[in-house]
Amino acid sequence: MLAFILKNKNDIIYLLLLLFSIFIGPVYRNIKTVDLKKWIGTALGLLLVITVSGYDAAHPIISGALGMFAVKNSHIKSCHVVAFFFMFSYLFVFRIGEKFGMKSHSGHTNLVEMIIVLRVVGVAFEMNGSWLAANQRDKGKKDGKDVEKRDGKDVQKKDAKDVEKKDVKDEEFPELINPSLEDLLHYCFNYIGLLTGPYYRYRTFDDYFYRPYSKYADHMRFTADNLRIVPLYVTLYLALAKFFPLEYVFSDEYANRTFFYRIMYPWMLFATFRTRLYSGMTLAECACTACGLGAYPVDGKNRSGHGPTVGYMRLKNMSDEEARVTKYDFNTIECMDVWGCETVVTLRDSMKVWNKAVQYWVAMVVYKRFPIVPLKIHAALFVSVIWHGFHAGYFFCIYFCPFYLMAEDIFYKLYYKNATGMKKKVIGFIMWFLRSHSESYQAAAFLLLTFDRIWIYYSSLYHYWYGVWLVFLILGLILKKVHRA
Structure with missing residues (x-):
């Protein structure tokens, strides 16, 4: 036990600080x-x-x-x-x-x-x-037109009646x-x-102090609901880390395993990484919910990182009596949609539910503001890579996503999008398996970090998945032409 504590001293200190942030929350809120x-x-x-x-x-x-x-x-x-x-x-x-x-x-x-x-x-x-x-x-207003800026385009602004509707989407910056x-x-x-x-906007931070939402949101229920699942994540992480260590991929025993075992081992490595991340992210969310930060009325149709997307100015002027009886959520500070991470069919959808608040930051800061439209996705991925670090593993893991997406999008539109019944379930399972396998293969590079370690590991697998990607893409392009014909 002592050896385990000494080995994981920094992680234990970090965990204790996260728990401190949670337990101090109700005191800070008041x-x-x-x-x-x-x-x-x-x-x-x-x-x-x-x-x-x-x-x-x-x-x-x-x-x-x-x-x-x-x-x-x-x-x-x-x-x-x-x-x-x-x-x-x-x-x-x-x-x-x-x-x-x-x-x-x-x-x-x-x-x-x-x-x-x-x-x-x-x-x-x-x-x-x-x-x-x-x-x-x-x-x-000076030109006699009531317009607003959305995604770089001038559009007619909502009239007074539209502002009162609860389903009319706000402009990005209403104030x-x-x-x-x-x-x-x-x-x-x-x-x-x-x-x-998680990342949250300055607007969310400012609202926390000057709006009454945190005072009336049921912060303890949200916190307790999130905390209940953390012991499961921690237990799974400890078990997976013990039985499927990362360094095992460089051992002679691993090299003598069957090829099928070796290509499936990244599944376990990625599962270990996910459970560790789920634990940390869930505790981070709890630190927010415990003190009430990120609470907004559900009428705002709140988005991770952003906050209310509908009727923000109306919600901002909500009276104390209205705030007392309204319903709240903490979607604004949601880090991970764990169920989505485990079940979504495509890599594109998986990217949307993974570390959602940071994804929002990348979209707001890079993707929407980058001036060269064809390079938007590349700029966003490049910034994401250098934000994580300068190791080759981040590049292999994050920047290679578009190459898989090119093939995935073709098969999604041809076979899955309009499928129904059992056919949709079968195709969905196949796409889920391929998506999961691709993420696991890429995550191995994320964990190994340096180019030499990645090259040794991928060489032991003959770099097979990049070959599979290429075959998928070529086959998809051929099937797309046949389908059009």
Whole structure:
């Protein structure tokens, strides 16, 4: 037992800090004074960073502080560009420093630094996006047109009757967002989600203090419901990690196994990784629900990372009496749709339910704002890769997804989309198996990290899955032409 504790000391400390974040939540929620609540949250956040990182805490603290100053001292027209390049430049130096004689940093410090990058860059894009939207509305009013900006296009804005409807989707930024330097400090270093996420917008953070939602949402029920499943995830992770260790793939015993065993072993590696991630992400969600952050009325049709997508201004002006009787959810801070991760048929759908809050950040910051349309998906995946790290494994795992999607999309449209009954179930199972196998194969590279280890492992499998992808794609293109004919 002692040997296990010593071996996993850092993970145990990290787990205890996550549990502390959960248990302190109800106390933090009940602090009445807004300014005091903000400062206590920031103090707790800095304490957590120092506890988990020691002297290395200087990196997320310094990078966050410099990033905030850069944002506030730049024109709102360009603050998002300044924040993006500054934060990712610091992240680059932070990670490659050990190659130039600097001390290597723990994985937990790296996680905190990643969250700081999301927050600083994310709030800068919120500020710029809301400024552009406000200018567009002002321009429309001057021209005698009531227009708004959506996905880069001018569209006629909703009239007063439409605004009252609960199913009319909001524009991306219905109001200007321009926090003070002090509020940026509180947002970037508040303890909620600082260790491992989830990402949430500045608007969500601001609503937490000034809207009555957290006061009336049943935060304890949501927290208890989430916590109940964590022991199962932890038990599965410990069991899988013991019986299917990663380093086994380099052993002579593994090399002498049958080819079928070797190609199925990544399933177990990926299952180990998923249960570990499910545990951490669920606890991260609980840290939010315990204090009430991310609670919004269900009428808002809330989206992970974003918050309400319908009737936000109406919800914002909700009276205390209305807030008392309305129903709430915490979809805004949902990290993982675990059931979806395990059951969706296609890789495209799997990407949508995996680490949803970060996926939202990538979509908001990169995909929607990248100016060259044909390269949007490549830009989004590239930023996702460098945010995770500079190891080859992240590139092999994340950036190769489009090549599988090209073939998958063809077969989905030809055979699954319009199928019904038993035929749809059978085709769905086949596509689910192929999707799961592809993810497992890619996840092996994510876990092995370095190119030499990945090459040795994939060579032991003859790089077969890339060959399968190519065959699928060629076959799909042929069948597509035949179907059209």
